[in-house]
Amino acid sequence: MRAPRPLTRLAAAAAVVAVTAATITLGLLSAAPFASASTGVGWIRLAHLSPNTPAVDVYLYSFRDPSAKIVLHHVSYGTVSGFEQVPAGDYTVAMRAAGASPGSKPVLSTAVDVVAGHAYTVAGMGPASGLRLQIIPDRLSTPPGKALVRVIQASLNQDVVTVKAGHATLARHLKFASVTGYRVVKPGTWQIRVVGSSEQATVSQPLMAGSLYTLVVLDENGHLAVDCLMDAEGSKVAPMGAPATGLGGTAARPGGALLPWAAIGLTGLLAAGTGLVLVSRRRRPALHSR
């Protein structure tokens, strides 16, 4: 018999690879979750924090989509929207004067890359003469049993402020149009005190474990004010482990072990096969006659 041709061998190898790949793919697919949303999501919210800028219309566009995903009309200073859940991806935020045509050139615009599982606050910040759109990333986790608080200073009248929660300092000499990092705070109801150059403001605020807050320092009717926004809330205490929510009344009950019988069967098949092949083999013709 001639040796197998190289092409045949190659074809055989390719077939083996193809079958293996198909089997692995099927295996992976069968381990996938049964029903799930397609891609990741993130969150975005919009804010107007420029004291001497008039009301604006704020538009959120998905990259390359000319029709706006979200439009907020007549957003005035001090307004912060709730978070909108959006598919992860590239977005554009644009601000136009309130009532301006959607087709007109925006006063300001910026690109935002929303990463899955992340949240962003896009805020008009600074004085009207130097208005800018700032992308402020929002954190979405706290140390166990604690709250996280940060401060946005949006008061033009009180150029520099110091903010305390009880005795803890959240912001020291914070300049207008600045944002602090998050500070860890023990949960409880706190007296939040904002001290500016010429005025003070106080607010009593419950801060819960597992939640994150932003204090926004503002000018309200010519006076200092502070708003406490809840950015994200979680369970106050995360239970340990996994819930035991099943008692087995509908679960499969195993029968006798199948594996030993399957092993015996396979061995028997091999033995029978080998035996039959050997029995039915023709004798090779003798190379040399006696």
Place this chain on the structure above:
Amino acid sequence: MSPIRLIRRPWAAAAALLGVVMLCGAAAGLASASHTGRPATPPTGTPPLVPVPKGKWAAAPSPTTTSVPRPTALDIPAIGVKTRLIRLGLTAAGTLQVPSTASVAGWYTGSPRPGETGAAVIAGHIDSYAGPGVFYRLKNLKPGDLVYVQRGRGTLAVFKVTAVRMFPKTRFPTAAVYGPVPDAQLRLVTCGGTFDPATGHYLSNVIVFASLRPGLRPSRRAAAAR
């Protein structure tokens, strides 16, 4: 096959005979072993008819929303679930309390209230010792299905399913279930996967993720923070 051939190769013949005997024995053994087992009761058939609850759908919470009413009942018409909601706390060991009966679901009081910012957690049994429990069909939910939570003062927090996943208990996604999120969401939790008769516990959890589907949006003006 000529008898002469068989006699000429006795060992091969013996191997063949032994193989056939083993095959027959294995077939009989497999048949008997699979008879004593019992397959899982599959959640087939039509689920009970549960009407869509009436009521005003809650709006999305604003950044300064004060507390919303506590949840009282749960309706999931897509899988025939209709249950009041009891309150679940923590056990002495710090684990999640579970309902003492398989026929009701419970809201974890340490989690945000349904409709508030954050992920409200509701747990229920997949089965009792004897048969199906309130969350027996939970894994049949699909993205887009609606989940209705009734609350005091008659408002409904309505959630839309975004994902249905199963996790081994050794890798329970604590952060994804109990961690902070910036919008109003819901987590429905039950057991699933393989049941271990030695310990009396399932080896996995099924978790349904859902996000609030708000009612009338607060007009075209921004949801004001003040």
